[in-house]
Amino acid sequence: MKNNGKKIDLRVTRTHKLLTMALVDLLCQKGQLFSNITINEICDKAMVHRTTFYKHFEDKFALLSFTLNQNLQDYLQMDVDERLKEPLQSVSKILFGSVLEKIVQNQKKDEAFNNFLIKYIGEIFRRDVLELKKRGKGYSLPIELVAEFHSGVISLLVTWWIHHIGDDVTAEQMDQYYYQLVNEKIWLE
Known part of the structure; x- marks a missing residue:
């Protein structure tokens, strides 16, 4: 091989x-x-x-x-458009019901772990937005700014969600929160 x-x-x-x-x-x-x-x-x-x-x-x-890369192979193989249009539903497909959920739950109080996870998730979303640029998607704002903004928002929403798992907030609700917090038209340009 x-x-x-x-x-x-x-x-x-x-x-x-x-x-x-x-x-x-x-x-x-x-x-x-x-x-x-x-x-x-x-x-x-x-x-x-x-x-x-x-x-x-x-x-x-x-x-x-x-x-994390080893445990997120299925997620990383999803279509970039799907991951960006339904970001929290995409994350939920690989996080919940897996060993990652247990890890994240156990590490909720560890600042170093959470900071690393935020950066890690943010980098995935940053790469996804830049991938759309390679595919010819145009934006009215600098793509790097769009990538930085959305990667930060997604990272923080995932972190918030992890800390509120017991509140029964669904992935669909999290995506609704996401679109309420950001300009949802940016993906439609």
């Missing part, structure tokens, strides 16, 4: 899988905050040497990003 012209190294795949599973297990433990998790804890749980960890990841944030 090849990847970008290079043969896939099963040892690398195995190491990534072990480290990812270890991080997920730690993030799902009640009371265990991402900020308090150490590289040593991750390595011990994964049974991977610390030097091996650093051969693959710069730090635990890089591992978290990799882990």
Whole structure:
């Protein structure tokens, strides 16, 4: 099997899988905050040497990003138009009922985790808006400004929603809130 012209190294795949599973297990433990998790804890749980960890990841944030990418493959393969027109419904399809929901619930009180998640989600939406530009979509405002604005709004709405999951706010309601907060005509230009 090849990847970008290079043969896939099963040892690398195995190491990534072990480290990812270890991080997920730690993030799902009640009371265990991402900020308090150490590289040593991750390595011990994964049974991977610390030097091996650093051969693959710069730090635990890089591992978290990799882990999120692995768990969001279905979401990232959705059509960009669908993700942008129904942003919270799109997010709900991959978040709720998955290990990500448990992680996010357990990490609600961790400021570092939440800040990382906001930036991570924002970057996805920023890339999506810029992808529409590549497809020829025109805007009356600078596309970079539109991308920055909407990525920030979506990130904050997802964060708010996560903190209010017990309030039974549906994905459809969240998309309605989104369109009430922003100029919904921007997607219709």
